[in-house]
Amino acid sequence: MIEIRRILTHVEEIHHEFGPVAPVPLRRGAIAVVLTNPFAGRYEPDIVPMMEALNPLGADMAQQLRAAMDVPVERIESYGKGAIVGSGGEQEHGALWHVPGGYAMRELLGWKGDRAAYARGEAEAKTGQPGNALSIVPSTKKVGGPGTALDVPLTHINAAYVRSHFDAIEVRVPGAPAWDEVVFILAMTTGARVHNRVGGLKASEIAKWDGLR
Amino acid sequence: MPARIRKLIVQVDETRVEMNHAVEPPTRRALAMAVIDNPYAGRYVENLDELIAIGEELGGLLGQKCVQALGIAPADAQSYGKAAIVGEAGELEHAAAILHPKLGAPLRQAVAKGAALVPSAKKRGGLGTAIDVPLGHKDAAFVRSHFDAMEARVSDAPRANEIVVAVVVTDSGRPLPRIGGLQVHEIKGEDGLR
Numbered sequence: 001m002i003e004i005r006r007i008l009t010h011v012e013e014i015h016h017e018f019g020p021v022a023p024v025p026l027r028r029g030a031i032a033v034v035l036t037n038p039f040a041g042r043y044e045p046d047i048v049p050m051m052e053a054l055n056p057l058g059a060d061m062a063q064q065l066r067a068a069m070d071v072p073v074e075r076i077e078s079y080g081k082g083a084i085v086g087s088g089g090e091q092e093h094g095a096l097w098h099v100p101g102g103y104a105m106r107e108l109l110g111w112k113g114d115r116a117a118y119a120r121g122e123a124e125a126k127t128g129q130p131g132n133a134l135s136i137v138p139s140t141k142k143v144g145g146p147g148t149a150l151d152v153p154l155t156h157i158n159a160a161y162v163r164s165h166f167d168a169i170e171v172r173v174p175g176a177p178a179w180d181e182v183v184f185i186l187a188m189t190t191g192a193r194v195h196n197r198v199g200g201l202k203a204s205e206i207a208k209w210d211g212l213r
Numbered sequence: 214m215p216a217r218i219r220k221l222i223v224q225v226d227e228t229r230v231e232m233n234h235a236v237e238p239p240t241r242r243a244l245a246m247a248v249i250d251n252p253y254a255g256r257y258v259e260n261l262d263e264l265i266a267i268g269e270e271l272g273g274l275l276g277q278k279c280v281q282a283l284g285i286a287p288a289d290a291q292s293y294g295k296a297a298i299v300g301e302a303g304e305l306e307h308a309a310a311i312l313h314p315k316l317g318a319p320l321r322q323a324v325a326k327g328a329a330l331v332p333s334a335k336k337r338g339g340l341g342t343a344i345d346v347p348l349g350h351k352d353a354a355f356v357r358s359h360f361d362a363m364e365a366r367v368s369d370a371p372r373a374n375e376i377v378v379a380v381v382v383t384d385s386g387r388p389l390p391r392i393g394g395l396q397v398h399e400i401k402g403e404d405g406l407r
Contacts, residue, residue, distance in 0.1 A: 004230070005229055005231070006226065006227060006229065006230075007227045007229070008224060008225065009224060009225045009282075010222065010223075010224045011222070011223050011224075011282075012222040013220065013221040013222075014219070014220050015218055015220065015221075017219065025221075036230070068223075068225070068282070147364075149368070170368040173226075174363075174364035
């Protein structure tokens with residue numbers, strides 16, 4: 001069910017954005033995998049088996065992205081994910097990425113929660129700081145033609161309200177997706193916007209460990 | 214003055230399946246880009262030495278980034294190309310100053326040899342302008358399987374006073390080459406052509 005046609009990794013280092021040069025440049029990375037869309041060209045009522053089948057791919061992609069970024073797991077501070085479905089598919093095919101994409105990164109970054117509970121649609125109890133990667137992984141998806149750009153949203157891995165880390169990274173695979181392809185994307189960064197200065201909750205002030213604050 | 218770099222970007226594009234045919238081994242192309250200040254933005258300057266020196270610096274830096282991203286020995290690089298996008302307050306000659314006089318030598322060092330001309334493209338552009346970096350075999354320009362191009366683009370560059378400089382290095386040709394011409398195993402690699 002899972003056929004990888006192409007893999008594109010993108011890593012950028014931002015030294016400044018016309019303000020003071022960052023002592024340690026911000027690193028942002030994305031990995032986009034182009035898969036054959038097994039449901040292209042028809043309405044398939046039961047697509048959930050593919051969600052399960054995507055789990056190992058998600059884990060591989062998260063590892064590959066971290067390796068391409070060449071930083072230890074401990075330096076990853078924000079993340080996001082997305083999907084671009086070729087014209088023979090539907091938005092719902094992109095939605096298959098929510099669980100396998102998000103949890104792949106969260107597990108890589110030290111999340112200790114219960115993936116099965118989430119898959120069942122249940123909440124989980126939280127006390128203290130239960131591991132890392134507590135925030136929901138923000139996402140976006142669209143149906144588009146070859147070379148379509150997707151702005152993948154990014155938020156802090158432990159508290160979605162951390163204002164310095166709200167960001168987005170544009171991801172685009174020239175030539176993909178073809179009509180019978182889907183592009184699944186993961187993105188991670190090592191920190192806040194390079195000249196962040198609009199206040200709000202700081203990463204150092206995270207206290208509730210509920211994924212939000 | 215070394216280049217004032219705002220952003221460095223490295224991409225690796227790996228193709229495993231094309232037209233339902235497995236590509237074995239997969240083709241891999243690495244693109245490295247630097248977004249830099251254009252020291253001559255907004256004025257006509259006769260002598261472009263500063264950009265020529267920046268070209269030399271970036272030829273090494275971007276060439277090495279590509280080879281490193283591919284995880285190969287320099288000698289295993291197969292094709293290459295270069296390009297620049299000049300922001301609105303610059304001129305085409307600024308791209309030429311970066312690309313042509315001195316960028317090649319350190320790039321060739323990064324890919325061990327490089328008898329062939331480094332194919333190039335340049336244009337003026339705004340934020341997100343794409344440029345197709347032409348590719349050719351590094352030791353023999355006539356190798357038909359390695360004629361290719363890789364699209365390079367930075368969503369927030371070049372600003373008017375910036376230049377995007379791109380280098381591509383591959384460890385392969387096109388995914389399923391089958392239109393004949395000079396083959397890799399026939400290369401002499403002396404004159405840069407065959």
